[in-house]
Amino acid sequence: MAGNDRIVVVGSGPAGSRAAETLYRAGCRNLTLISEAPASGGQIYRRQPAGFKRPPASLYGDDAAKALRLHDAFDALAGEIDYRPNTLVWNIFEGAVHTSDASGTDRVEFDRLVLSTGAMDRIIPIPGWTLPGVFTLGGSQIALKNQACSIGRAVVFAGTGPLLYLVAYQYAKAGANVVAVLDSASYADKVRGAARMARMPRMLLRGLAYRRYLSRKRIMLREGVRLRSIEGGDSVQGIHFSAGGRDAFVPCDAVGLGFGLSPEMQLAEIAGCRTRFDADNRQWVVAHDGQGRAGDGIYVAGDGSAIGGADVAELAGERAALALLADIGLPGPKARLRQIERDLGQLAAFRKGVETSFPFPAGWIGEAPDETILCRCENVTFGEVRAAIDRFEPQEVNRLKALARPGMGRCQGRVCGPVLAELLSATTGKALDQVGKLRGQGPVKPISYGRTCGQADPQVDAWMRAGEKRDGDDQGF
CATH class of the missing domain: 3.50.50.60 (FAD/NAD(P)-binding domain)
Structure with a gap:
């Protein structure tokens, strides 16, 4: 039966929570939600730890009612699905998400995958x-x-x-x-x-x-x-x-x-999703069909695909879930889809105003002093990167990474990758979209050696063997 498809949702912020709720209400029971966070809500509706008693209004201000509504809906759902908090998805390989938590690693197979991975500071x-x-x-x-x-x-x-x-x-x-x-x-x-x-x-x-x-x-x-x-x-x-x-x-x-913010889209890239360059925001985003379909059985929603904010994420999570349901023969109400599109259109117009009001000052990057640290993980300065550009004349940012080492540290280029591309563009005169972006690769975040290779984990061994077939000059773990 179509409703028995193995569905994995990654992320429990507004997009992931709403996607999972929509799928469950439609009858999907083979549903797993994996979240790196200890509780649902995402960054915007982050919950306080156990024992803290601050009222919702002090945590969420005018959005307290939205936060409580999302929390309550998720809490009613959590006991009915395979919910895995405090769990990192570090790779997607051979039709499965590969996870790491306090007990070790695991492999969760899927037929359909919804990625709602959120964003990080720019x-x-x-x-x-x-x-x-x-x-x-x-x-x-x-x-x-x-x-x-x-x-x-x-x-x-x-x-x-x-x-x-x-x-x-x-x-x-x-x-x-x-x-x-x-x-x-x-x-x-x-x-x-x-x-x-x-x-x-x-x-x-x-x-x-x-x-x-x-x-x-x-x-x-x-x-x-x-x-x-x-x-x-x-x-x-x-x-x-x-x-x-x-x-x-x-x-x-x-x-x-x-x-501002940058999408956390490394997992989407690893899963095979295409990306596109957003010239207005000078950043790459995940390409999809307008409904959240981003690949064969892959759906994206929320700030992990493109920055839109909490209201957009919640609507996009529901929209991606409805697209998934339609694909497995459980189409949702057309009236609801039309309402979602109207609401998202209005929010998109507002977002354009926000982007105009708060432009990204990219020009600062080309003017940064040589002694300024560009990559804090590897302690690489702007001057060292400029020297590598002058000496080797790289035309693409992954080659520059291999030459000067920025992006090879713990954050895997999340912080310095966009800066590195801006600097290469400013130094060479090439358009920003032409110098490219650092490629997403697993593990997307550091994982314990003791929980993986140190235990001769077969899933990691298979992934490592596959990695030997790839071009290794920019792997940089």
């Missing part, structure tokens, strides 16, 4: 960004949501994007000492994007309310900022920036840094 390295006390905006938010902790006693949030103001607001609302918010986007950028964002006035007014709250708290707000450096020795002591033709220094002991 970073531009500046001098001092590797100092203790520098966090991503997402990391700063995790500290506050998960443990009710501030990243410092005097915090500066810097970068650009809606998350910049949201995290600053959440910290200030919680009573933390937010010293300044430094936004690379200018006031003129925001004016250009306002018309599209005004199509969803409630969301626009919410963002303006965050900014107004920060102003009332007398927190320094600066737009059109160029971040120069984060200063300190063993810890952060302050941040240098310029704005309006003037240089300034703000003392602080912690910095939250971020320039």
